[in-house]
Each structure stands twice: as structure tokens, then as C-alpha cells.
Amino acid sequence: MARKFFGTDGIRGRTNAGVMTAATAMKVGQAAGCHFLRGDHRHRVVIGKDTRLSGYMMESALVAGFTSVGMDVIMTGPLPTPAIALLTREMRADLGVMISASHNPYEDNGIKLFGPDGFKLSDADELEIEALLEAEPQLASSEYIGRARRIEDARGRYIHAVKQSVASDIRFDGLKIVVDCANGAAYQVAPSAIWELGAEVVAIGVSPDGTNINRDVGSTSLSALQAKVVEESADIGIALDGDADRLIVVDEKGRAVDGDQLMALIALRMLDKGSLRGGGVVATVMSNLGLERHLQAHGLTLERTKVGDRYVLEHMRARGFNVGGEQSGHMILLDYGTTGDGTVAALRVLASLVRSGKRASELLRQFEPVPQLLKNVRYDGRSPLENTAVKAAIADAEAELAGRGRLVIRPSGTEPLIRVMAEGDDAGQVERVVEGICAAVRAAA
Structure with missing residues (x-):
């Protein structure tokens, strides 16, 4: 049907x-x-x-x-x-x-x-x-x-629950944390949970008016958070999206840290504790090749699914994994919840920061990403992926990257966009390949 x-x-x-x-x-x-x-x-x-x-x-x-x-x-x-x-x-x-x-x-x-x-x-x-x-x-x-x-009392119930994801001996005293709630669903609960664990919290994106959700704030618009972290000399910045199931982090220098790096950090910490299940991490086809290589170096696997946190979750449940997510920041930790939870993931990152004694810029850069480029092309009407010229451009790109990188072409599940992603060790080649496909899609759109 x-x-x-x-x-x-x-x-x-x-x-x-x-x-x-x-x-x-x-x-x-x-x-x-x-x-x-x-x-x-x-x-x-x-x-x-x-x-x-x-x-x-x-x-x-x-x-x-x-x-x-x-x-x-x-x-x-x-x-x-x-x-x-x-x-x-x-x-x-x-x-x-x-x-x-x-x-x-x-x-x-x-x-x-x-x-x-x-x-x-x-x-x-x-x-x-x-x-x-x-x-x-x-x-x-x-x-x-x-x-x-x-x-x-729903807010209080949730705050209590997410705090249980942090060991009782962990406190965030001495940390100054900027929390960006995207003027969205977590505008009350996320700053409160982090403050209750002892941190000094500077909250932005916490004044929703019905029309400003995700506007120039949150995990998909990091400029305000990056500037605030540097301005406040904060230790770290936390960015959630409108419904707070995503997390992107900003280090003390104002540099963004995506979901791939956070998955690596959380998974390896759990490996050290003996609590990682499944022998690795589940992510999507969009996750960086560098993450895969990094996990392999620690004897772990990266199993990939279609884009969408539901597919990651289905694979996790079917194969017995307890850590999974997306490069975009969905972080699924089945020991603590049944769906992606940006606040829980943030608390896990902050706990690792406390235990390590390192600065965020030292801790969060877990691996060197392979050059990767993603571009979106908007279209009207029928999907350009059915166009003969577009199919030919994709085939040529796959042949050029064979053995040296990856190519992922997919329609967005929520907007009329074609997403074109390529990655490989040669940044120039990656850019050339992506732009060639995008040009073909624009011509057909």
C-alpha cells in the first residue's frame, strides 16, 4: 500500500x-x-x-x-x-x-x-x-x-529521568556551559537539568514566541551558540533542535562537533566501562568514513542504515546494539531511552568531559574526518533522480570514486530536496564529483 x-x-x-x-x-x-x-x-x-x-x-x-x-x-x-x-x-x-x-x-x-x-x-x-x-x-x-x-509535573518527571543517565558521583561544578534550546521543546527542561547537576548555565534560544523555533538558533544554526561560547569564555556549548532529539556540541574555541564525533566519544567510553553492546555503533550512510576507520582501530564495527533515526533504531534493536545515531546529531542510547535524546546525550558528553579533566577541544575531536561534502538541490514536480542525464552523472561519479571514497544520493524524506554527498581522501575530487551531480540535478529539476 x-x-x-x-x-x-x-x-x-x-x-x-x-x-x-x-x-x-x-x-x-x-x-x-x-x-x-x-x-x-x-x-x-x-x-x-x-x-x-x-x-x-x-x-x-x-x-x-x-x-x-x-x-x-x-x-x-x-x-x-x-x-x-x-x-x-x-x-x-x-x-x-x-x-x-x-x-x-x-x-x-x-x-x-x-x-x-x-x-x-x-x-x-x-x-x-x-x-x-x-x-x-x-x-x-x-x-x-x-x-x-x-x-x-511532566517537566519534573523528565528532568529527574535524564539526570539518572549520569553516575551519582558526577557533578558539573566549575563548568560554564552555554545551552541553546532552539526556542523549542527543551527550553525549560534542558537548562534546568544541567544546572541541577551543578553547572553554571548560560541559556540562549529559550524565549519561544510561536514563530521563532529553530530560527537562527539550535543545532542547525550554530552561529549564535559559537559566538556566545567565545564571548562567555565558556567550557562548552550544547545545541538542541526544535524537539530536542538532536545534539550538536561546540568546543571552548567555538568549533562545532557533529554527531559522528559524539558517537565515537560515547561508544569508546562505554567500551572502557564494559557496557557497550553489539560490538560497535549503528549509524547511517551519511556518517563519515573517518568514524568507521576510528572504530575499526578499536576493534569495533560501524553498521550503516538508510538515513533516518527510525532505521538506526530498528537495526539496533534487531542486532543488539545500544549506541547509534546520525551525523546530524540524533543520538540513540538504548540504556537510557527508546528514541533519540539530545539532553541525555549532552549529559553523557559533559560527564566524559568531567572525568577526563581535558578541555572540550582536546576531548571531542576523536578522529580526523575524511573530506566530505553535502549539497542540497531543491526541485519542483517529479524527482530528478529519474532523469537519464542525472543517472549518467551519478554513474560517472561512482566510477571515479571507486575504491577511494563513497557517494550517497538520496531524496529528503521531509522536503523537495535531492541530497548529494561524497567523501574521499582527495578533497578536490570530492568537490568536483558533488558539483557535477548537482549541476545535472539542477538542469533536470
């Missing part, structure tokens, strides 16, 4: 256009609610959101949908995506919902669904919900309509 609503990370799009409307959200609530009405207990769903203006609209529509089919609703207000996964399990809910478009601008929004185990839904579950979206909903009789309530 072809997917009309679900993409690589739930349902996402421009609000009040296409699938991302209040009417669709209500139908999602009805369809997902019906799908998870199993057994004779009182059913419940936990709903969280980030700070987008449209979050109020989508939340209200989802509440109407779920209650109309007989599900009780618990609303948390703005909280990170991993917090909703956690609360879904803790509150014995049948379903969890996060209203967020992650790192996208405020005009977009999305709906992410979690099962009762706190993991994102399987393809099979999503396909069944897709089918129900096209069917007439089975509305509850009057006496079985669900109730809705908002809980006030």
Missing part, C-alpha cells in the same frame, strides 16, 4: 496545507485511537508538543479525535520528543503523540506516534493507521467518550 500520510518520521508538512491540517489531525486521532483500542481497560494517550504556533491547533484537533473514539487524553504541554516516549511508558498509556516538525521552520508541523513501549511505530502499524484514515471512524457511544486533562 502506498503511503499518503506517513513519511520517514511520522506525518509532516506545511500547516494548513496538504496533510497537515486540523481536519487531518482529528482523523489521525480517530484512526490511531481505534487502532490501539485493545482490551477492556480504560485507554489513554499522552500528547506533547514543541513551541510552534500551530501546536495549539493540532493539539486541540488530536484531542477531539482521540476522545471521540473513546480514548482519554493526557496533555503535557511543550516537552522534548523523548519525554513523550518516556511518559507513554511510565503512565501505562496505549499511545504517545508528539506534535513537532523537529528542525524545520515554524510554518511546518508534524505528528510522531509512539506505541505503548515508547518506541516509534512499526511500518505495519503505520500502514494500518493509513488504511483507517480513509475509512469512516468508529465513534464511541456517548457514555464512552474520552476525557482530557493536562498534567503539571
Whole structure:
């Protein structure tokens, strides 16, 4: 069955256009609610959101949908995506919902669904919900309509949970940390968790107004954080994205450290402690060849998946790994949660910084990256990847890089973009190859 609503990370799009409307959200609530009405207990769903203006609209529509089919609703207000996964399990809910478009601008929004185990839904579950979206909903009789309530202690529950990822003997006293919350879902909880562990916290991106999420702040826009770290003479900077499931770090010199370096740091620390499972790390095809070589030098493997944290997670669970993630900053640590959690990953990095006694610039540069270049080409209409000239350009590039590097060409799962990435030991060759493919895609777009 072809997917009309679900993409690589739930349902996402421009609000009040296409699938991302209040009417669709209500139908999602009805369809997902019906799908998870199993057994004779009182059913419940936990709903969280980030700070987008449209979050109020989508939340209200989802509440109407779920209650109309007989599900009780618990609303948390703005909280990170991993917090909703956690609360879904803790509150014995049948379903969890996060209203967020992650790192996208405020005009977009999305709906992410979690099962009762706190993991994102399987393809099979999503396909069944897709089918129900096209069917007439089975509305509850009057006496079985669900109730809705908002809980006030959700932030405190999450802060307590993430602090448990740090050993009890670790304190962050003496560290000055700039925390950039992207004006998003973690604007209250992330600075609080780090401050409670003893750090001096300088918080930016903590004044959401509904329209400034991810705007010039956060993990996809590091300039403000880099400048603030240098200005404050801070020890380190932490950047989250809009729903706080990503982490990018900035060292004391203002230099960015991506997810590949952080995965290496966390995995090798866990290897030393004897807690790393699976014999390595799971990442996507976008992770740098330098990470793969670095792990191999320590007797570890790097297993690659398609782009998307859900594919990383599926592979981790199937093969017994407990560390995985993406170069973009998704960090999945299954010992501490069921989905990517930027705050937990940040605490693990900060704990390593404390234990090492080193400066961030010394500790975080785990390996020398192989020259890698990623460019995005926007298109209208049909994907240019079907074009004969584009296929020929890709084939030529693959032949040129054979044995000396890697080439990854893929459409974005959330935007009309073709992502062109190449890496290899020769930076000039990498740039030439990428630009040749991009030129072919532009001509065909």
C-alpha cells in the first residue's frame, strides 16, 4: 500500500496545507485511537508538543479525535520528543503523540506516534493507521467518550529521568556551559537539568514566541551558540533542535562537533566501562568514513542504515546494539531511552568531559574526518533522480570514486530536496564529483 500520510518520521508538512491540517489531525486521532483500542481497560494517550504556533491547533484537533473514539487524553504541554516516549511508558498509556516538525521552520508541523513501549511505530502499524484514515471512524457511544486533562509535573518527571543517565558521583561544578534550546521543546527542561547537576548555565534560544523555533538558533544554526561560547569564555556549548532529539556540541574555541564525533566519544567510553553492546555503533550512510576507520582501530564495527533515526533504531534493536545515531546529531542510547535524546546525550558528553579533566577541544575531536561534502538541490514536480542525464552523472561519479571514497544520493524524506554527498581522501575530487551531480540535478529539476 502506498503511503499518503506517513513519511520517514511520522506525518509532516506545511500547516494548513496538504496533510497537515486540523481536519487531518482529528482523523489521525480517530484512526490511531481505534487502532490501539485493545482490551477492556480504560485507554489513554499522552500528547506533547514543541513551541510552534500551530501546536495549539493540532493539539486541540488530536484531542477531539482521540476522545471521540473513546480514548482519554493526557496533555503535557511543550516537552522534548523523548519525554513523550518516556511518559507513554511510565503512565501505562496505549499511545504517545508528539506534535513537532523537529528542525524545520515554524510554518511546518508534524505528528510522531509512539506505541505503548515508547518506541516509534512499526511500518505495519503505520500502514494500518493509513488504511483507517480513509475509512469512516468508529465513534464511541456517548457514555464512552474520552476525557482530557493536562498534567503539571511532566517537566519534573523528565528532568529527574535524564539526570539518572549520569553516575551519582558526577557533578558539573566549575563548568560554564552555554545551552541553546532552539526556542523549542527543551527550553525549560534542558537548562534546568544541567544546572541541577551543578553547572553554571548560560541559556540562549529559550524565549519561544510561536514563530521563532529553530530560527537562527539550535543545532542547525550554530552561529549564535559559537559566538556566545567565545564571548562567555565558556567550557562548552550544547545545541538542541526544535524537539530536542538532536545534539550538536561546540568546543571552548567555538568549533562545532557533529554527531559522528559524539558517537565515537560515547561508544569508546562505554567500551572502557564494559557496557557497550553489539560490538560497535549503528549509524547511517551519511556518517563519515573517518568514524568507521576510528572504530575499526578499536576493534569495533560501524553498521550503516538508510538515513533516518527510525532505521538506526530498528537495526539496533534487531542486532543488539545500544549506541547509534546520525551525523546530524540524533543520538540513540538504548540504556537510557527508546528514541533519540539530545539532553541525555549532552549529559553523557559533559560527564566524559568531567572525568577526563581535558578541555572540550582536546576531548571531542576523536578522529580526523575524511573530506566530505553535502549539497542540497531543491526541485519542483517529479524527482530528478529519474532523469537519464542525472543517472549518467551519478554513474560517472561512482566510477571515479571507486575504491577511494563513497557517494550517497538520496531524496529528503521531509522536503523537495535531492541530497548529494561524497567523501574521499582527495578533497578536490570530492568537490568536483558533488558539483557535477548537482549541476545535472539542477538542469533536470
